[in-house]
Amino acid sequence: MASPASTTPTAHPPRPFAVPQRGSSVAGKAYWAMAQRVALTAAAIDCGYFVLFLWLGSPPLAWVNLASIAMYLGAYQLIQRRRNTAGILLIWLEVIVHSALGSLLVGWDSGFHYYLWLFIPAIVIANSGRYAAPMVLALLAYYLGLRFACDHWGALAPLPGKGQQIVNTLHTCLVFGMFAALAAFYRRTILIAENRLLKQATLDGLTGLNNRAHFHTLAGHTLTRIQRTGEPVALVLCDIDHFKQVNDRHGHAMGDRVLVAVAGVLARKLRESDVIARWGGEEFLALMPASSLESALEVAERIRVAVEQVEISDQGTPVPLTMSFGVTRVAGSDDLQAAIVRADKALYQSKNSGRNRATAG
Known part of the structure; x- marks a missing residue:
């Protein structure tokens, strides 16, 4: 399961931080290269999850992670073939479905729902208020609905022993790392934008000397x-x-x-x-x-x-x-x-x- 924040899909051009189109600039190529790295990294993490859930005695979740690996590799191939929107949507679909299946099978306290929090900054940063507010509210409704379903049905395939505690700890560490990476990504984006604006305001565009x-x-x-x-x-x-x-x-x-x-x-x-x-x-x-x-x-x-x-x-x-x-x-x-x-x-x-x-x- 990967962070959706660093690969933000949107049907409308992002307002504060426009996602560059592949081939349109050096920044665009770098962005989509990064998106491919995210997909491969997530696939590698899910390989580890596959082994972990087999060890913890939860074959259903192991097979869910196997499907996730296929989805991330598919997203990697789509982005490589310049089908960027489809690739990003596939990554988001994986996070949403995986969070729901993990929470329902193992229980709410397993922490699968932590990954949904990563959508909040992604949505707000990548969209204007006109689109961000409804999307965040839809995410909140989905989140609360998932919580209600977990409370109502309980864990459908609970992990034996301290399995749930192990999974929760692992999810906590990964989500902390993802939020740190997300913050670093957008901080770097802001610094690059500020530096570009500073150069435009102070330097001659042709010669590079002071204006x-x-x-x-x-x-x-x-x-x-x-x-x-x-x-x-x-x-x-x-x-x-x-x-x-x-x-x-x-x-x-x-x-x-x-x-x-x-x-x-x-x-x-x-x-x-x-x-x-x-x-x-x-x-x-x-x-x-x-x-x-x-x-x-x-x-x-x-x-x-x-x-x-x-x-x-x-x-x-x-x-x-x-x-x-x-x-x-x-x-x-x-x-x-x-x-x-x-x-x-x-x-x-x-x-x-x-x-x-x-x-x-």
Whole structure:
């Protein structure tokens, strides 16, 4: 018997945590690979149950577990053949039927009904309130009905000796482990979603550098710290020369390749302590703490040479790359915007002076 929570079937797309479709993404492939592992693990556990119930003297439950093994292996094959919904429904069917048969045969105190609790977080997380509430209520009705049937008929095939206590202890340990695994699964899902949202909010989607808004945040923190220490700070604004011509002659896909290549050069040539961003279009901006104007000009020159040496071609035709730079010092009394204005003026001087150079401003 396996946890239904980690393989949640639903006729409607889950709201908070959408179950990915196989092949639609890396996450989708990973999800369905995990579902297959769940089916195989559950089949292995039921192999152990088969032996346990034969040892405890309950052949009916042993054969129930044999049927469960077949159902889990069938679910594994269905998911492998991309019949995902059918595979997940088969897993859920196994849990529901197995819980009922185990409770009726051995008795309520055996703990077979514990597995039904795992449906509650699965239903609530995977569905909106419109569908979750009726499904939870239906589960509650089924659960109470099973409890009533067990109380009314008693154990139809009770286990001898301490068999029921052994089974209850085993079920308690397994369900505790399944709830822990379920919590870990959804915690990881939340962390991945939060990390993805954070990247979307702070990083440029193409180059992976900081975006403009996040640059302001990081630069503000850096300048606040610098004002206390009094160390020099430099600002470098750079622009890819003739970038519009690259797009016009070679297409926007090539333009994207150029932006990514230049961003890679900047990331390699600047320090981890420097704050780098794609400022907009083909412009990039770097705030360099503990850097004088002279050292910033030297860094800009190294970047200029490295960009000029980038080898990129369009179907064998080389695409020449150069960059122009505006470099300025950020004084203690400056605000960031004033420094950016000075760097922008220095950049335009580089452009007007023939491009492919760095100018201090």
